[in-house]
Amino acid sequence: MGVAEVRPIAAPYVASSPSGVAIRDRLKGLTDQDETVLRLVGTHLGALASKDLAVRCRDGLAHVADRWAARKRELTAESSARWAGAITKASNDQWALARRGQLAHFQALQAGIATIAHRLSLPVGHKGTKVGPGGYRSRQEWFAKSRRLRVLADRLAAVRADWQAGLVRIVRGGKRLAGMRHHLQAAGLEEHEWRARWQAARWFLQADGESGKRHGNETIRITPTGEVSIRLPAPLARLANAPHGRYVLSARICFAHRGTEWADRVHADRAVAYRIHLDSERCRWYLTASWQTSPTPVVPLRAALTHGVIGVDTNADHLAAWRLDTHGNPIGRSRRFGYDLTGSAERRDAQVRHALTRLLSWSKSCGVRAIAIEDLDFQAEKTREKHGRRKRFRQLISGLPTARLRARLISMAGAAGIAIVAVDPAYTSKWGAQHWQAPLTGKSRQTTRHDAASIAIGRRALGHPIRRRTAPPPAHRSDEQGHRTALARWEACGREETRPPDTGSCTRCGPPDRGEQAGDQCAQHRSGRTAEQLLLSPLER
Known part of the structure; x- marks a missing residue:
């Protein structure tokens, strides 16, 4: 396949x-x-x-x-x-x-x-x-x-x-x-x-x-x-x-x-x-x-992301948000701002406005001047001809207040001096859960798929790939393509190869007869003498 x-x-x-x-x-x-x-x-x-x-x-x-x-x-x-x-x-x-x-x-x-x-x-x-x-x-x-x-x-x-x-x-x-x-x-x-x-x-x-x-x-x-x-x-x-x-x-x-x-x-x-x-x-x-109002000059993307960004994932009943630094690393814990879209139109609008008010207040307290949100448009996704019998899925995407929330957020953020960064929504939930949900889940913290999606949205706004480690550079530029493309789990033994043996000195330098365990450092095109050569006497050299 x-x-x-x-x-x-x-x-x-x-x-x-x-x-x-x-x-x-x-x-x-x-x-x-x-x-x-x-x-x-x-x-x-x-x-x-x-x-x-x-x-x-x-x-x-x-x-x-x-x-x-x-x-x-x-x-x-x-x-x-x-x-x-x-x-x-x-x-x-x-x-x-x-x-x-x-x-x-x-x-x-x-x-x-x-x-x-x-x-x-x-x-x-x-x-x-x-x-x-x-x-x-x-x-x-x-x-x-x-x-x-x-x-x-x-x-x-x-x-x-x-x-x-x-x-x-x-x-x-x-x-x-x-x-x-x-x-x-x-x-x-x-x-x-x-x-x-x-x-x-x-x-x-x-x-x-x-x-x-x-x-x-x-x-x-x-x-x-x-x-x-x-x-x-x-x-x-x-x-x-x-x-x-x-x-x-x-x-x-x-x-x-x-x-x-x-x-x-x-x-x-x-x-x-x-x-x-x-x-x-x-x-x-x-x-x-x-x-x-007179048109406000749009803030350059790089200037808006100077102090990091808050990625926001829009859902049918809440906003999942996570703060990221300029390098794309999540800071602190995720935040959730819920709303109830039942009842009259005035009540629904008040619920969305209250959730956005709390989101903007948190952004101000963190010192972040940019919020990343997906550029969603489900107008072509709600038809039964496209999804057939998936009635619950059509009801789900129909309940998302994408247009109302986006217009309200842009208006309120503009008054607060916070820039709104719109990103492509493609694969944010899927790749976010694949690369960020498990590593950020522990005994004291349960990371949902929506929280992971907010990290993916923030990283895409910052210009970083969603995956946690990039592909290795071309040959003869750094360690001969020695880095892996994904991090191993914490319990994996030897996940940061190559590492010194367990029975070594306090300086983590292995003995001369264990040089093959330290990796072939000469083949890595590094200048100067290797650690194995430093341990040999002048006659042995």
Whole structure:
């Protein structure tokens, strides 16, 4: 049996910091009049946004700048120029996002069809290899997959036609929430509760900022003291309680996170975008502020690894981390940062954020300025066409929060001044367990496969091979290729050949008649006389 081919390993790189910031605070102290105005404005602008999105979807690939200007003019009469600009831009962004999702679905269908066609071409019961899957196990499964191939082919034809025509399908408010309307009992909701969520999800209360304008935003304006005012659309101008058709809310905003940075931008009249939304489950209003940041220069890889690195292995329920020095040697003991990804989306996000906070705090206490993590992407690995009946494995990789954790880690590490080094995930678990799990396991320490994988990740980020000892150098450069490629176990006798005999002097120099036990040192091309020659008298030489 031939040796399996190892795929090329990509070089590690330092991940770039995020280019935007988003902070949120609760609108406390709203009066009934304030909530009424917010609901009326959100409903009116949401209807305009729905109409404009439908127009944008009908235009498809034929949309041009002149058409965008015409859409904006139509909305200006029913709202304002700034609200019209925010609505049309949001429609364009939503159409582009749906277009990217359509392309990803198109590529996934192609990959699934190729996999099924390959497995159908093999004999039934043909075993697979590490390179590709084998045939199906039975004729019944082969027949079922042949029917699925036809279904996927029809889906691919429909998606291809939509892609060529520029047709996308978008549900304002969310497809999941729309489907929940038909399963209210399973969702544990009453019809009026679902209706409240559906209406709140379709409201539109967001406005992009503009540098040079007062406090960075003319539509939704927040002063440095926290006063929130909204520019009312033309049909609702009668509700204004401030000059120039504005409505000032009774609530005050005080951002706890990045509040100083936000205040600096507001004082300097730099662009800040705002979004007001209602959490209908808890009946709470929130305001989110976001702005773009100047791109931070990426730290060179060598500079980031000056003080070592912490290798992190991502798992479904915890992060396994180990600190390594600049030479790739593990220091101290491994650390584990657990999280529970059950429950609501807010709880899952809080669990990931708490685990990353502890990881970054430990990195700061160790003085390490770099964290190595695998550049994972399981989008092509979750399909049942690829893994067949391995349902538990597909559920496992689907539960890994790779995208969420990576984005959150890069953002939090950038604020803490810690570089994130992304490495190729190939063979890290396998080679880490092969070379590091057994040597680091003892009576008082149990090293898991995930801990060993974190060492492999850290060594790959440092540029060292994962195995504990490298291959010998070329001939005539060091000991005539005398070093082995792997360390022997500690109980192996004579594992560091060549060594002096057990019965020797305190200087570990053997007697003249035992010179053959000391190894042929003359054959090693060393300068000077050997230890055996030093023990002979001048006449014997």
